[in-house]
Amino acid sequence: MKKLTQLGLAGVAAAAISASAAAAADYKIGLSNGWVGSEWRTQMIEEAQAAAAAWTEKGHNVEVVVQSANVDVPGQIAHVRNFINEGVDAIIINPNSPTAFDPVFAQAKEAGILVISTDAEVSSPDALYVGIDQTAWGAAGAEWLAKALDGKGNVVAINGVAGHPANEMRVAGYRSVFEKYPDIKIVNEVNANWDQAQGQQAMQNLLATNPDINGVWVQDGMAAGAWKSIMDAGKAGDIAATGEIRKDFIDLWTAEKLNSGASVNPPGVMASALNVAVFMLEGRELKEPATAGQYKNAMYLPIPFIDSDNLAEAAKQVDGKPGYYSYTSALSIDEAEALFK
Amino acid sequence: MMVDAVATPPRRPGGIKRFIEAYPFLPALIIMLVLLALNGIWQPRSVSLVGITGLIKTYMALMLLAVAQTYVVYAGDIDLSAGAIVSLVNVVIVAVMASLGDSGVSVLAAMAIGLGAGLACGIVNGIVVAAFRLQAIVATFATSIFFTGLALWVMPVAGTPAPATFWRTYGGRILDVPFVFWAAALLAVILYLLARTRHALQLLAVGDDAQGAYQSGLPVTAIRIRGYAMCGVFAALAAFCITGDTASGDPLVGGKMTLYSIAAVVLGGTALAGGYGTVVGSVFGALIIGLINSLVYFVGTPSEWQNLVQGLAILVALVAGILIGRRARA
Numbered sequence: 001m002k003k004l005t006q007l008g009l010a011g012v013a014a015a016a017i018s019a020s021a022a023a024a025a026d027y028k029i030g031l032s033n034g035w036v037g038s039e040w041r042t043q044m045i046e047e048a049q050a051a052a053a054a055w056t057e058k059g060h061n062v063e064v065v066v067q068s069a070n071v072d073v074p075g076q077i078a079h080v081r082n083f084i085n086e087g088v089d090a091i092i093i094n095p096n097s098p099t100a101f102d103p104v105f106a107q108a109k110e111a112g113i114l115v116i117s118t119d120a121e122v123s124s125p126d127a128l129y130v131g132i133d134q135t136a137w138g139a140a141g142a143e144w145l146a147k148a149l150d151g152k153g154n155v156v157a158i159n160g161v162a163g164h165p166a167n168e169m170r171v172a173g174y175r176s177v178f179e180k181y182p183d184i185k186i187v188n189e190v191n192a193n194w195d196q197a198q199g200q201q202a203m204q205n206l207l208a209t210n211p212d213i214n215g216v217w218v219q220d221g222m223a224a225g226a227w228k229s230i231m232d233a234g235k236a237g238d239i240a241a242t243g244e245i246r247k248d249f250i251d252l253w254t255a256e257k258l259n260s261g262a263s264v265n266p267p268g269v270m271a272s273a274l275n276v277a278v279f280m281l282e283g284r285e286l287k288e289p290a291t292a293g294q295y296k297n298a299m300y301l302p303i304p305f306i307d308s309d310n311l312a313e314a315a316k317q318v319d320g321k322p323g324y325y326s327y328t329s330a331l332s333i334d335e336a337e338a339l340f341k
Numbered sequence: 342m343m344v345d346a347v348a349t350p351p352r353r354p355g356g357i358k359r360f361i362e363a364y365p366f367l368p369a370l371i372i373m374l375v376l377l378a379l380n381g382i383w384q385p386r387s388v389s390l391v392g393i394t395g396l397i398k399t400y401m402a403l404m405l406l407a408v409a410q411t412y413v414v415y416a417g418d419i420d421l422s423a424g425a426i427v428s429l430v431n432v433v434i435v436a437v438m439a440s441l442g443d444s445g446v447s448v449l450a451a452m453a454i455g456l457g458a459g460l461a462c463g464i465v466n467g468i469v470v471a472a473f474r475l476q477a478i479v480a481t482f483a484t485s486i487f488f489t490g491l492a493l494w495v496m497p498v499a500g501t502p503a504p505a506t507f508w509r510t511y512g513g514r515i516l517d518v519p520f521v522f523w524a525a526a527l528l529a530v531i532l533y534l535l536a537r538t539r540h541a542l543q544l545l546a547v548g549d550d551a552q553g554a555y556q557s558g559l560p561v562t563a564i565r566i567r568g569y570a571m572c573g574v575f576a577a578l579a580a581f582c583i584t585g586d587t588a589s590g591d592p593l594v595g596g597k598m599t600l601y602s603i604a605a606v607v608l609g610g611t612a613l614a615g616g617y618g619t620v621v622g623s624v625f626g627a628l629i630i631g632l633i634n635s636l637v638y639f640v641g642t643p644s645e646w647q648n649l650v651q652g653l654a655i656l657v658a659l660v661a662g663i664l665i666g667r668r669a670r671a
Contacts, residue, residue, distance in 0.1 A: 031644075033644075036648055042645070045644055065638075065641075066643075066644035066647075067638050067644070067647065068644040068645075068647055068648075069634070069637075069647045069648045069651055070597075070648060071597070071634070072424075072594075072595070072596075072597035072598045072601065073583070073587060073591070073594050073597075074399050074400065074402055074403060074583065074586065074598070075597075075601075075634060077399050077586060077587070078396075078399045078400075078631060078634055078635060079638075081392075081395040081396075081399060082384075082387070082635050082638050082639070084395075085384055085386040085387045085391075085392050085395070086384060086386070086639075087386075097499055097587065097589075097591045097593075097594060098499050098500060098591075099499050099500050099501075099502065099587065099588070099589030099590070099591060100499075100583075100586075100587030100588075100589055100591055100594060101587070102502070102508075102587070102588045102589060103508055103512055103586060103587070103588050104586075123500065123502070123589070161593075162493060162497075163493045163497055163498055163499070163592050163593055164498075164593070165498055165499060165500070168497070168498045
């Protein structure tokens with residue numbers, strides 16, 4: 001049995017090594033992803049790998065090594081320790097916890113490794129965040145909704161996982177916007193755990209208990225579920241609700257002419273982070289040091305917004321892609337370079 | 342090596358046979374050593390002193406949680422709230438330390454309160470399962486949601502840092518030996534002492550045949566509650582390690598660890614039906630999971646296959662353990 005195990009693993013390894021031994025890399029960058037529950041994360045990694053490949057044209061070999069699996073927080077700390085053991089130049093991580101990586105990032109920095117988190121901010125002073133501002137993301141959807149409602153009406157919110165930092169920031173974002181509109185009333189807020197089916201169920205319940213809803217603020221894939229309930233109830237013409245960025249929804253949005261608007265958290269954030277990382281490894285200095293955000297270590301990327309004005313463009317970008325493909329954007333190498341001195 | 346109390350079937354003659362029966366964790370030990378060697382072949386630095394220290398630092402919490410789970414599984418029960426207890430104790434001790442300031446006294450007070458919280462959670466589980474006779478798998482699933490709710494109430498969002506005294510100790514050295522090695526040695530002593538008490542034997546007796554245990558005069562309900570209480574205390578110890586390694590409070594930090602702890606117990610050779618097993622095996626089981634996770638990466642598995650290969654490798658380890666055990670016993 002022991003031999004069998006070895007044989008199996010050796011087979012996997014041989015295939016992998018023959019693929020990766022092609023050229024010695026100028027830079028080796030480790031990508032860590034601690035959750036594989038959505039296509040968004042898969043797309044995030046694929047875009048980062050493509051971004052690394054694009055550096056070949058610029059005369060750089062950027063090799064990426066990836067650890068992506070459903071892990072608990074200690075499991076993702078192990079990802080980082082594996083990267084340190086392997087001696088990578090930089091680590092780009094979509095972290096499972098905002099605070100839990102402080103000690104291990106300190107170790108990485110001691111080993112001379114650049115650490116960048118993306119998609120979710122981290123508190124570590126030894127890391128940098130390159131991604132969108134989740135508070136602004138939440139606010140952008142709320143601004144659109146407030147305008148769509150002419151500044152008055154009853155609004156409900158369907159949120160993600162209680163206690164998840166990105167969720168709390170998004171909630172703070174929409175609350176700060178609605179506060180500015182005295183005639184907009186938040187009549188109910190529920191959690192549907194970023195799950196499309198739970199979002200649909202939550203919307204059904206909300207429609208049953210609050211028949212006078214004018215607007216819905218809902219995040220990510222739950223929006224597709226919520227819209228399904230709104231359409232089933234025959235209220236698609238009366239309700240304005242935020243949307244999401246997957247092709248399936250963009251198609252539905254176009255076909256049904258929904259009154260919707262979507263903040264974009266593009267899966268390209270990791271690719272953007274990778275391009276920034278390479279310039280930092282080159283020793284280049286940022287024009288504006290990354291000091292934004294609650295942890296004073298963030299560099300925020302622009303947040304695209306899809307509404308009826310540019311829906312056709314968005315539909316064109318995702319045309320021909322599978323239904324789960326997300327509308328995306330990332331800093332190109334040149335755009336990233338423009339951020340540096 | 343530690344010796345565990347095991348409700349052994351009648352002994353038969355034969356060298357290796359008796360050996361495996363006396364030490365049911367041997368297959369897990371062998372698999373662990375093989376995996377360690379494979380890790381060393383693919384990434385030599387992973388078995389250096391720094392690498393091994395990192396491995397133990399990272400998986401100490403899972404080892405302790407696997408031990409916690411084992412005491413419950415001994416009696417044929419299960420605890421799906423173990424990870425939630427870790428989260429709760431994590432936020433409780435971080436909140437206490439944050440309010441008392443950064444000092445030795447505050448750390449000790451927080452740990453005492455944390456142990457109390459873990460014990461209380463364990464007793465709640467024990468009462469719900471053993472005294473109210475609810476199905477363990479569903480009852481502890483329910484309490485896991487309850488404990489997570491409590492953790493979110495104590496700390497609505499992750500973020501409060503733990504004082505430096507705490508995590509610098511965990512990540513540091515005493516007499517030039519990494520702290521986690523001392524912790525591992527202390528754990529070994531505690532497990533050895535616990536194995537010599539009648540608690541483990543009684544739990545195994547209940548797991549082996551609850552009716553028989555009851556008829557022979559054992560207080561079955563009290564024993565099962567005690568199993569859950571021990572589970573709560575060890576889950577609290579696991580939370581100390583998580584806090585030491587992450588230096589912060591996070592109300593969701595332990596949630597995913599529950600199933601890993603159960604997997605570690607089974608990999609370690611303990612029967613989920615109860616009545617047979619060792620805590621030492623569970624410790625090895627936790628390390629097996631950690632070593633598999635690293636090995637899957639070190640051999641260069643493409644990212645889209647990592648979950649699949651990891652799952653397969655755990656299955657292979659499980660089968661290997663059974664085959665080694667069976668061949669030796671046959």
